[in-house]
Amino acid sequence: MYNSWFHIRAIARYLQSVLPDAVIYGCYTYQKDELVIRFADGDQLQGIQLAFHPPLPGLQLENRLAEARRHVALFKKLTGERIHSVKWHRSDRQILISLKNDQKYLLLQLFGINGNGFLLDPNFTVLDSFRKSRKEIMVRPEEFTTRDSLHVPEPAFRQILAEHHDLNITQIVSRLPIPVFSTTLTGELCYRSGLSDKMLVTNLSNEQIGILFHHYNHILTEINQNHYFVYESATPLFSLLALKNRLSVPCESFTDLIAASRHYVALFYQATNREQLRKLLSSRLALALQQFQRKLRRQEQELLNLPTATEYREWADTLLANIHHLPNHSDTVTLPKLTNPNQSLRIPLNPKLTIAENANKFYTKSRQIENSRKELQDSIRDAQESIRKISHQLKTVQACQDLKEMQQIQQQIPARLIQQQPGPDSTEREPFYRFRAHNWELLVGKSARDNDRLSFKHARPEDFWFHAEHGTGSHVVVRNPGKQASLPPDIIEYAAGVAAFYSKAKHSAVVPVIYTKKKYIWKRKNMPPGKVFTKFTKSVIVKPLDPKELV
Structure with missing residues (x-):
């Protein structure tokens, strides 16, 4: 639930209780994608720190905030401004801080790694932003509040279930008046109700709907009680209520939001560091194990x-x-x-x-x-x-769940095993074939998925990209380290011929082939492997050419 809507709401409620009349001391950044807002003479809260980068993006409350020696000042117009109020969005992870009787606003969009901060004028027009944003910001002040009710009337609850009876429980919670239930809360709701999250609404009896409504509102009531829980599982979990489906997991409860958040963040980074170390040690030990097994087989044969x-x-x-x-x-x-x-x-x-x-x-x-x-x-x-x-x-290493214990294991492993790098037998398979023609390097995708890896992972923006104009085929990339505006005609003919040869039209007498620069190709989410959009393409008609003839 960390950085969920309920968590952002809890943070905003806390800020509303301590920040009105507080003065902004300054806004700055000392690390990429991190924004710090510091308050003058803050007894309970010295500042807030926003991180928009992995592995844990979010807003962190700080009651002890040391100013970095090297930092870049931001939002300079905010320095010395007095905070009027703090509001949260009714259904989205956004916080709106109004300044000087609503003469300026600070909008915090806590969308994980896609989050941002904006300085707005009284008409909610963007004056400045922490990160560059191409999207137009639309702020509707009526959607922000300092008071809301986490309660759903039973008639409204039952009506929504009746209107969407073909959905399962996981899907229906997103249609309720408070449509921000996380996977954790949905799982807890189903556990308390004794129902499967995949169960269809149409299969629920009247009694089961009543039980579901009861636990739904009871969970909302618990969330509103300002108690915080950190579950110390392999992957730590931050929660705003006691989870009955995790009674066996060690848990520490808090009434202080800052202390709870700090404890969770510490556990999270311990777990992250542990998993990174586990991944390193496991890969190195697995590599060493393969090497000794190959050595053993070779010696037994000898x-x-x-x-x-x-x-x-x-x-x-x-x-x-x-x-x-x-x-x-x-x-x-x-x-x-x-x-x-x-x-x-x-x-x-x-x-x-x-x-x-x-x-x-x-x-x-x-x-x-x-x-x-x-x-x-x-x-x-x-x-x-x-x-x-x-x-x-x-x-x-694979069974260890404690960072210090894993570090002790690391010390027992010979350094030569940890420091070794994968050899040729362990390197990642290249997704393309390599050919050369008159000092130009050609890369040819091996499959549809390999085409995506070639074009979007290995190819550079100024490289030239070729593909048969009609039908499926390999992506062909011509390296362009000199960033030339165009290729020599003979190289265009060669590369197009190779693209034709590695297409379904390879047996045709002539094949039309398109080409452009790699920076002019892109694809949308969920598009099939190998399929792309292009622009600024040119077309040539060539004979299919076996690249072996380039030697």
Whole structure:
């Protein structure tokens, strides 16, 4: 519920209780996407800090606020202004601070990372903004209030359910007079009512609707009582009421909004840091585990392929036992086995060496094999032990829920494992093929999803983009590091030919291909992979060209 409408409303109510007649000491920023508003001689509240960046955007109340040495002053017209009132929007996450008897206004839009702050004149026209905004700001003062009622009459409740009987409970709460129930509150409402959130309204009995109405208003009443709860789960949760569906989760309750918010923020960043460290250690340990497993498989295969030392020793012993009646400088000899004279033994020889020298070579080879076998066996045992330790550490890291404990685990892991970077076998698969033509680099998408990654992640604004004009095909990007206004005609023909070759029209005699700069392509949310909008395109008709011909 942190930064939800109910939370913003609670903050605004608190500000309305302490800020009227307070004087603004100054507005400034010392970090990107953070706005600080400081008040003069604030006993209960020294300032508010707004963050419009991840991982935790929102408004934080500060009763101890140290001024940063390096900061940029903002909204200078507000310095010295006296606050008249603080209002909140009836259904949106916005706070309106009126100054000097409504002669100026400060609008705070707390829309997460898309939030902003605006200085408005008496006609609610924007004078200045914290972040650049292309959207026109429409402020309706009648939608802001200092008093509201968190209560829904039962007839209105039942009428809305009757009008939308085809919706489930999760969907219907967004149609109620207070349409700002979060997932947490919806889950709590269903838990208290004993109903599934997917249950259709049309399947609810009259009694179940009554139970649902009772708990809905009871939850709103609890929210209005200025009690705050921080649930210390793996992912901390800030709540404005006691959650009965989380009775097993450790919880700390507060009557002070500032203390509750500060405690939640501290827990949140501890959890964030813990998860970041978990991700780092898990990825490094998993990489090390893969490396040792590959090493173990390779060494076990080498051990299987290693010849036996017994054979070479038997050859040497047999040669020395018959050394006096064997001719030197022979290619091979066949002799009876010492252990079983009825069986013969064929021994290959180096004709450049004497019998004694050949025997000595076989003894040396036998010792080398025995040493190699012992080294491999020792190395295999070491690899198995490393795999056991790393597997245990990986399981411990994945199960750990305490940051300090995880930091202790980190200290036990060899630094070389944590600092290593993924090698070629672990690198992310490239979503495109690479080709070159006359010192120009061409990138060709491998699939529809890869086309999106190529065009919107890897391609730069000044690169040139090609695609078959009709039908599906690969996106083709021509790198343009020199930011040239146009490509040479032969490169246009080459790139267009490649785009035609990597399209469904590759078997046509000629194919029309469009091209433009990457900065002139875009796509909307929920569009199919590979599909884009373009502008300022030009068209050429070319023959499909296999890029292998560019070599």
